[in-house]
């Protein structure tokens with residue numbers, strides 16, 4: 587079960603996926619950045635791996 591952390595309290599990892607042209611990359615409120623991916627789903631998985639969900 588995957589849970590989006592949009593409503594997470596401050597101090598936790600809040601991830602988002604942003605598009606850069608034909609690539610998408612995950613970002614986190616802690617400053618972490620995932621690699622650019624050709625698929626948003628891949629970037630989202632990077633974010634999930636980062637948060638350990």
Ligand SMILES: [Zn+2]
Nearest residue numbers: 599614616618
């Ligand atoms: Zn983080």
